[in-house]
Amino acid sequence: MDPCCGLLTVSKIPVPLKGISVDVQVKGFVADVSATLKYKNEEQNPLEAVFVFPMDADSAVYSFEALVDGKRIVAEIQEKKEAHQIYDDALTLGQEAFLLEEDDSSGDIFSCSVGNLPPGQEAEVTLAFVRELSVEADGAMRFMLPAVLNPRYTPKDQKKQSVTASIPRASKGSLPYTLELSVSLQSLYRISRVESNCSLTPLQYTKDDKTTAQVFLSPGHRFDRDMELLIYYQDANTPSVSVEGRMPSAEADSLMSKAAMMLSFYPHFPEAEEQSHCGEFIFLIDRSGSMEFNVGNVQNSPRRIDSAKETLLLLLKSLPLGCYFNIFGFGSTFDSFFPESVEYTQKAMDSALEKVKMMSADLGGTEILEPLKYIYSTAGKSGHPRQLFVFTDGDVGNTNQVIAEVTRNADNHRCFVFGIGEGASTALIKGISQAASGTAEFITGKERMQSKALRSLKAALQPAVNNIALRWTLPLGLEAAVVSQLPSAIFTGQRSIVYALLKGKMEETAQGTVFLEYTFKDETFQNQLQFPLQSEKTSRATIHRLAAKSLIMDLEHSRDSCSEEVRKRILETSLQSGVISSLTAYVAVNKDLNQPIQGPLIRRDIPLVRQIDYCCMRAAVLPDYKLYSCSPEMRGRLKASAGKRLWRFLLRWFSPQPEEAEQVTSEVLESHLLKLISLQNADGSWTLSSSLASVLGTSEANLKAKIPNPGLDPAVWATVLAVIWLYTSAAEQRQEWELLEGKAVEWVKGKAGAALSDCVRAGNVLLKASVDAAVFGL
Known part of the structure; x- marks a missing residue:
């Protein structure tokens, strides 16, 4: 696969999407987001505007509505096939219709369709979602609003091409719509600071105790990069329980009809005094063409393949004597350094390092499934638990198949995954790490992969935690039921979240206690959380929807996810909670038009930013580097300036400005x-x-x-x-x-x-x- 194939330039036709306005409400460790897409049809015929965009796979999308001529049209969540039928029928009848759905191939790709938008008309569609904030190594709460959706490679045996291949692309700086973003912060803890990779207005505290604040994205921002916020609280990494009351209008015996709880544990246990000498460490390195690109859309960020090679050096040097290891590279094909895992010795390490030096992004497409199957088919080393480290930019088109394969083999290994560069698939990276009880890390901008990889290696060297269980002490007549799966792996100091429901009568003054129990090196540990049973009154149902999303994802990635029983439960949970799943979609129809919309319906796909313009530079100086998106004129200009760029770099290196x-x-x-x-x-x-x-x-x-x-x-x-x-x-x-x-x-x-x-x-x-x-x- 050519790493840039499928990227199209934006035509001179007006783009109907004019702007995106996002309101983020951060409450502790959760973000509730409302995103409004503003459309206008500036053409002479009715349009169907289709916007395919990325979204973090953990996001629970729970609302979709449209505003047309001052009229608010609220969408309903339906079984996906039925939603498509309603939408198609509406277009046939000349009615205005709106559709929001998750792509079949991956849970981090969504599409929003606005059908039969009449000439001259403006419309706004608003979608709302909630998501947990991930915790960085330095304690920051990380919120990401993704803009980059790289083309996902379509495997050779997959007939249907990825939806990402046909998305039109605009070069950096020419994206025809802007992003407005406001963030409100509320926390039990003092808000220390907020950092971002984009320009923000100064943080404004709205209370003297600094537990509430607000910040805005600077005006005129083009949504041409992933927008990241790092939120720092004082003393935030402490266990906590949030209780949310039942939804009054919910169906009886549904998830929404019970009080919901979010339990946040930060378990600690003694680190081993001596480093473990056991383990079979297998490193699976993406060598597809897209690994040639830079890690981030910023100046001087390293190439993805170079960052991976440097990280491999550190990992190999950090392995303990007596363990076993092997290194695989994959693209359209795959290979390994050794026929089977070898003992870690000076000779084996030297041999591996020589081969690491020779690695390049020269293996074509991103076929990760076949090397995984091969690794799983080989016998492990007795007494050496298998630890798999995967480094990829995540441009994979068969995400669900890959996660299913890892799930089938989850009992035989742990998997630590690193998503490299903007646009790395959160569905793939998080999906396979969660399936195999590991960790997921994302490396963007100028971030160094090395520190995150070594943190994961420390976790891999940690002896396994066993017999993980929850024990409850609750008032008589009250029962707790865990909704999400208990963590199958616990790492010291890292957050573990569990969702549960409370059934029965709750006394406002009563107390409850929950214990997270586990065994570590034959010693039993217990983390205790005591909490009031007074539930928070809210109409947003944030915890309920996060619990529903967690349950849906567990079911979708379970080993029997294709069974009728599991599919029925996914559908029921999605319809009852309003949280989109792979089996459902939101649909709305404007039935109040005086007459059907006339004229041929023209489809307009909304462009996303082209993140890899800089690969034209490589095409200019490497004759064999084919790149369809670079014109001959562009190649010529780049060749002429290549020497000047090298000279400017040397000047910067030897005579840097202050x-x-x-x-x-x-x-x-x-x-x-x-x-x-x-x-x-x-x-x-x-x-x-x-x-x-x-x-x-x-x-x-x-x-x-x-x-x-x-x-x-x-x-x-x-x-x-x-x-x-x-x-x-x-x-x-x-x-x-x-x-x-x-x-x-x-x-x-x-x-x-x-x-x-x-x-x-x-x-x-x-x-x-x-x-x-x-x-x-x-």
Whole structure:
């Protein structure tokens, strides 16, 4: 697959979508979002405007309505086939109609159709959804409003082409509609700050205690990139319970007719004092053509494949001796470094690193299903639990098939997944990580993948948590029923959310208690949450809808998801809660027109931003890099300027302007860190060499001359110096080197003996540092 095929330029025909207005209400860890799409038909014939757009797979879409000539038309949720029939019949009869649905191929693609929009008429459609906010490693609550929907690769055996292939594209800066966004924040905790990858107005607090605030997107923003908000609360990472009262108008015995609860746990248990030496670590790397593109739509962000290769280096260096590993690359085909997983030794690591250097984004399309099937068909290593790490930009067209395959094999492994770049499929990344009890991470902009990958490796090295259960203490006559699945994996300090329903009479002054119990290394742990049974009065049913979405997703990804019983339960839950599923859609018809709309109906597809204009640059300088969206004229201009771009980069590097000096310094530091890590041996040690001396800023002769004890193994001295350098020169990147530093300290403690104290003192003097001897266990 050519990585840019299917991308079309926007024609001169007016685009009926004129603007998007989004209102976000953040309450603690949940966002309730209302998005209004504003249309106007500037043509002479009636239009059908079709807007295919991305949405986070966890979003619970619960409302859809239209405003035409001052009249509000509320859509109804219907079984999908019936909704399509209603919509098609309305168009045939010359009636105005509106349809909102989830794409059959993936839960993170939606389409909104406005049919029979008369000439000159304006219309607004509003959809509403709720979603949990994910928690970043630094404690930030992350809200993402996606704009980028990359073309999803259609596998060879799949006849129906992905809907993303036919979406028209506008180049960056020429998108014909704008985005307005307002955010209201409310929290039990003080709001510290809000950060974004887009320009915002200053944060305005609306209460003196700083528990409420508001912020706006700067005017005139073109919706040409994913819009990200990072919200920081003080002391937010504490367990909590939210109780929401039953919906008065709900059907009897439905999910909405009972009080709903959202339980947020942050379990903690002792980290292992010694690193585990068990595990079979399999790294599955996307080498499709789209991995050639940059991680983010920002200046100087790395190529996706380069970021993945650098991360592989760190992961390989951080693996424990005694484990097993293998590396697969996939695209239209797949291959592996070794016929089967091999023991982690110096020889195996060196061989793998040489092959990592040669990796490139040269395997065509994104066929992830076949390598997964192959990996699952191979026997694991006895006594070494299988841990699968997947790195991909997520441009996969058979998402549901992939998740189903992972689900079928979930008992045999854990899966840690990394979505690289804007537009990575949230349905794929989250779906396969949840199916196989792992974690999901997204890397965009200038974010470094390395720290997130090492955090996941630490989780993979953590012994499994077993016997996870909830135990309740409730007043007599009150029962609790868990709606979502209990977490099948728990990682220390990371949030686990459970949804439950309360059935029976609730006394306003009563208290309840819930215990999350689990076993870790043969020791039983218990997290207790006590909560008042006074429920929050709300008409928005936020927790109910999140619970419904969680239940729907569990059912859709279950092993018997195709059975009639499960499909019936999905349909019932969706219709009762109003939350869209793969089996339902929202439809509305304006039946109050005085006469049918006349004239041929013309379809207009709304363009999305073209995120990969910069790949035209590669087409200009690489003759074999075919790219249909670049004109010959564009190729010529790019070739003529290629030399100038290289010269400007070299000038920036060697003679940076003041505002660029800090960035260049950071890049140099990262290159030194990478060089140091690349020199580490598999057992955790470093060899005394000129390459190591160069990183440390001295000569090999000087290092040898400063050895505190002539009889000392030079590798011990070199390893002590490398660890001291990490603590003094790369402290901010500690998450990236923490595991390999642990290997180094363990090795040096076993080799240095009584000379270790002298080595640390002499190392501090040589490197002009003051690293505490306690780092080395002294």
